[in-house]
Amino acid sequence: MLPPRPRWARRGRQAAERSVERSRLSPRDLLTESVAGILQRPARSALTMLGTVLGVGTFVAVLGLTATASSQIDTRFNALSATEVTVEDTGGDQPDLLSNAFPTDADRRIEALNGVRDAGVYWPVRLGPDEVVGTVPPGATSGTAQGERAQVIAASPGVLAAAGPRLTQGRIFDAFHDRRAESVAVIGSGLAGRLGITTLETAPAVFVGGHPFTVIGIVDDVQRKADLLLSVVVPRTTAERIWGGPESGRRAAMLISTDLGAARQIASEAALALDPAHPEFFKAVPPPDPRTLRGNVTSDLDQLFMLLAGICLVIGAVGIANTTLVAVLERASEIGLRRALGARGRHITTQFLAESGALGALGGVIGTSLGTVTVVAMAVIRDWTPVIAPVTVVAAPAIGLATGVLAGLYPAWRASRVQPAEALRR
Template sequence: MNRRRTRTRTASPRRAHRPAPEDPSRPVRLAVPDVLRLGLLGLRTRRTRAVLSALGISIGVVTLVLVTGIPASSGRALDERLARLGTNLLRVQPEPDQKPPVLLPDGVTAMAERIRPVMAASAVGNTHAVVSRSDRTDPADPLGLTVLASQDDLLPVLNGRVRSGRFLDRTTDRLPTVVLGYVAAARLGVPRVPRSPRAPQVFIGETWFSVVGVLDPLPLAQDIDRSILVGVPAARRWLGFDGHPTVLYVRAHEEAVEAVGAVLPATVYPLTPGLVRVSRPSDALTAKRAANGTFSQLFLGLAGVALLVGGIGIANTMYISVLERRGEIGLRRALGAHRGQIRGQFMAESVVLSLAGGLAGTAIGLAACAGYATYQGWPPVVPAATVAGGTGGTLLIGVLAGMYPSIRAARLSPTEALGAA
């Protein structure tokens, strides 16, 4: 009796350690790599359709990167240029269309320099003379250029540079010599001053003037770009200049620009300060940049429309793929695949298709933006938010585009799918 009881007691633990049989009705879970492989299966078998579907997303992302990258590069170049030129330049001139016209006094430069924060000041005056390439040109056919009487210290105040030749000085400002602005030199056909002893000449009024210099572009004084600069003594002698400046340029300390601009009208024209206008040329460039930003917003909307169209194209492709692959869906359901696996397969296919188009569009957009910025001489800049937003947007589009087709595919029963196939 004791032996039998002992055998019975030792046999029960062995039975308890046997593994439980697996439940055949329990669905098998697919890992993420398996779902991706299933999603890529449909793309590999229909490559042309996949490329054309991803092309719509790529176009939208390329547009998005270009619309944000090019203005950002241009803005960075403008900021660097303003940093070099300085934003502390003020421009003073009489209000136009005044009767009688407002005439700034001859010593307006010295009056402005008495203001303590003013670093330097210089002025130009319109001589109202007509310039032409030769004395045989019709005077009634002007070139749209202005002849200005300039002081010798104008270029340092504007932070300008001479592209070729030299600027006016005490030696040349009494002689019939001129310095051409960048645009004026192009219109007169004198892009640079040759090193030969004989300098090129232009005909102003009734006198030939020798060209001694050509200036680089002046972003903060674009009127100088379209002007011919003559020394004040030479303008008085040969062009009948009356000595009254028409534009005064003032360079002040950065922190006191607003204060200097407030007192300049009463300083240079104390009789009626309201007839004198003070402007800041750097503000005009900033406003121009803001106007370009408005157009960028318009193109940004077009990029969003392109992404929407690309998403609709992917949704259409996925929906047709579900109709064409009902046999495959029915066979997989018959072999034990549950609805979640079918849904995950088509959702993965849609997301991979959209993400591939987004990454390709981002790469193309970055390369195109860098190439264009380099060609323009700008620093290539693409906001990180654009790249992240483009990639995240394509993921969202892929999810939304694949949602309905994947749900429809998961709802197909095995008999229905195999019977329709």
């Protein structure tokens, strides 16, 4: 049995235990040690932050660009849905009695309504099985005698104006051509390419069956009625002279472009303006609200880009964890000395968490700045209005901080497990 310890030995041990218990790491010391640890290897710290910078920057840029793009999508959808009306010829209760219920001055009647920009009547021409579109008459042995099976649309001048065409060459036909039933045509650029028409300087013609039409315009793009790009558009009176009017099952319709926000009002007035005695012959159809499609597009963009931002954040967290763990191994002797001088395990843990959190927070601030600059620069280049939610800018540095702290949990725990005697022997 061992003899009892002397009183002075017991007092010394108690004093040492009280000294260890009283050891603490003040916030000032914690900040100083963390900054010193980061600045000890500035190049490594910068590369460690790079992952967080990319992750947070991508996060901010993604949310900002998605919000900006969604705003532009909303604007364009709203502009189209609020400025276009289609009027269908239903023929009333007896649709076979009238081949065309639209009056000859239908364009003028609708354009007299307040808020209407352009309006025109059109219908698809029914061609025979042997009537094709080509650049030489049928029976010729040279050129593209075989022709193309293309749609021919009879249209009043207001249809092309309402469609908002972008011409690569030439012009659209007007009231003069329509009034005189001129044999002229406007074709889409896709059909022109297939027919080999590259210039209008030689006054090229297209043949529909055996009927020649001088091409006076080539349309490259339209804001409305995209099927015009693959069609041959001829004056309405010319089509009536050659093929007759619209037939049952392929009745005429009217395309109306309006001022912004006037579409529904025009839709309610169009039938009465066309025929006050028989408004039931017409059905005005404003375009449906594309809210569902718009929401699906925005949701898909959000999910895709958020996935990319999450991947970047994970890469940044792995980089911080790896570098912090390497720092723990390299600074084992320092950790052992601090432990021998009275530092507790929680002090070591707090110090390494503070270092990794500082790297993450600094990377978050830099990434937020770069992401914001990216959104503004892209909006300026595209002539858009930049949209960034304030909560995104505020939350992004916090996300960087959280990423750094989470990445430093395991290395900090490893550091706290370092034994002083073993570390000092290295």
